[in-house]
Amino acid sequence: MESVANQRIARVSAHLQPPNSQMEESCVLKRTDCRAKGGAPGFKVAILGAAGGIGQPLAMLMKMNPLVSVLHLYDVVNAPGVTADISHMDTGAVVRGFLGQPQLESALIGMDLVIIPAGVPRKPGMTRDDLFNINAGIVRTLCEGVAKCCPNAIVNLISNPVNSTVPIAAEVFKKAGTYDPKRLLGVTMLDVVRANTFVAEVLGLDPREVDVPVVGGHAGVTILPLLSQAKPPSSFTPEETEYLTKRIQDGGTEAKAGAGSATLSMAYAAVKFADACLRGLRGDAGVVECAFVASEVTELPFFATKVRLGRRGAEEVYQLGPLNEYERVGLQKAKKELAESIQKGISFIRK
Ligand SMILES: NC(=O)c1ccc[n+]([C@@H]2O[C@H](COP(=O)([O-])OP(=O)(O)OC[C@H]3O[C@@H](n4cnc5c(N)ncnc54)[C@H](O)[C@@H]3O)[C@@H](O)[C@H]2O)c1
Numbered sequence: 001m002e003s004v005a006n007q008r009i010a011r012v013s014a015h016l017q018p019p020n021s022q023m024e025e026s027c028v029l030k031r032t033d034c035r036a037k038g039g040a041p042g043f044k045v046a047i048l049g050a051a052g053g054i055g056q057p058l059a060m061l062m063k064m065n066p067l068v069s070v071l072h073l074y075d076v077v078n079a080p081g082v083t084a085d086i087s088h089m090d091t092g093a094v095v096r097g098f099l100g101q102p103q104l105e106s107a108l109i110g111m112d113l114v115i116i117p118a119g120v121p122r123k124p125g126m127t128r129d130d131l132f133n134i135n136a137g138i139v140r141t142l143c144e145g146v147a148k149c150c151p152n153a154i155v156n157l158i159s160n161p162v163n164s165t166v167p168i169a170a171e172v173f174k175k176a177g178t179y180d181p182k183r184l185l186g187v188t189m190l191d192v193v194r195a196n197t198f199v200a201e202v203l204g205l206d207p208r209e210v211d212v213p214v215v216g217g218h219a220g221v222t223i224l225p226l227l228s229q230a231k232p233p234s235s236f237t238p239e240e241t242e243y244l245t246k247r248i249q250d251g252g253t254e255a256k257a258g259a260g261s262a263t264l265s266m267a268y269a270a271v272k273f274a275d276a277c278l279r280g281l282r283g284d285a286g287v288v289e290c291a292f293v294a295s296e297v298t299e300l301p302f303f304a305t306k307v308r309l310g311r312r313g314a315e316e317v318y319q320l321g322p323l324n325e326y327e328r329v330g331l332q333k334a335k336k337e338l339a340e341s342i343q344k345g346i347s348f349i350r351k
């Protein structure tokens with residue numbers, strides 16, 4: 001007969017199992033026996049690519065977000081282990097892990113917000129466009145899942161090249177008949193985070209006091225910081241303008257000193273942006289951030305500008321506002337490259 005001590009040990013070790021049905025076979029207490037069902041008020045958020053360099057710290061920070069009641073972590077590798085780790089944090093959100101394509105639909109059903117950092121990152125010497133061939137297919141598959149399982153979810157797309165993956169996602173949703181331009185947002189928040197930090201350094205300010213709009217897209221010259229609209233209002237010498245613009249545009253290469261791509265600052269930026277989307281969904285007034293969205297601000301079908309986030313996503317897309325000569329020249333360069341990247345994404349699905 002099993003001793004009382006052994007029974008206790010068996011019960012405690014059941015709690016140590018990762019909360020994934022695949023690993024519950026030997027448990028005394030099954031996940032379904034537990035009382036935590038994610039019934040607390042809050043939003044349901046899925047991260048696709050949750051075991052990656054961005055995915056893991058992003059999952060950790062979302063688990064800390066009081067607006068999140070349920071957090072689904074999906075990846076094609078290591079999702080159970082990451083889920084077990086994150087699930088031990090004593091914050092409110094209930095965490096569930098999903099591994100591989102057969103579990104994609106379960107990961108997505110009922111979600112309010114889907115954040116997608118899935119895909120390969122740049123290696124030294126690569127451009128973001130070099131990632132297209134692999135990441136385009138990954139984004140297509142994941143967005144097909146979103147269209148089927150949570151067509152009303154807000155989508156935050158991080159996977160590069162954002163200038164092409166957002167048009168890909170839009171085409172997938174159009175094909176499925178679920179496209180709502182307000183709900184598809186390319187995440188360019190890292191450019192704003194960098195701009196605020198670098199400008200604060202030059203001006204000798206606390207970055208939290210600085211707000212610099214960054215418009216256009218998310219690659220090289222398509223990243224266009226509008227220093228003339230920085231808050232607090234500041235003037236910059238031509239040298240400072242050149243230095244700051246270049247540093248913000250090349251921030252992705254500076255991060256990790258060319259040995260990989262930004263993961264920690266990106267996770268921070270992704271959470272800052274996701275939190276803004278959730279506050280918008282909650283009905284908070286005046287939530288405004290930059291994002292790469294369907295747009296009529298220029299002749300291009302997608303463009304990053306400030307948007308107002310509300311219950312239906314990007315409810316208002318703001319105009320560019322007054323630009324100085326340096327920014328007008330930058331805008332022309334940005335639009336030329338953006339037009340090609342957008343078309344490449346559209347053609348990938350329409351071909
Ligand atoms: N938008 C931005 O500002 C920004 C910033 C940094 C990085 N990125 C991009 O984010 C992406 C991820 O970067 P990372 O450093 O986290 O890469 P990573 O390789 O560390 O992680 C990517 C994760 O995606 C997973 N994955 C691959 N195929 C998948 C699929 N079909 N379904 C679900 N998950 C899948 C991988 O298993 C891996 O865990 C890259 O494309 C990178 O360029 C964008």
Ligand SMILES: O=C(O)C[C@H](O)C(=O)O
Nearest residue numbers: 122251252253255261262
């Ligand atoms: O630069 C990269 O490849 C990753 C990302 O887009 C970034 O801006 O850090």
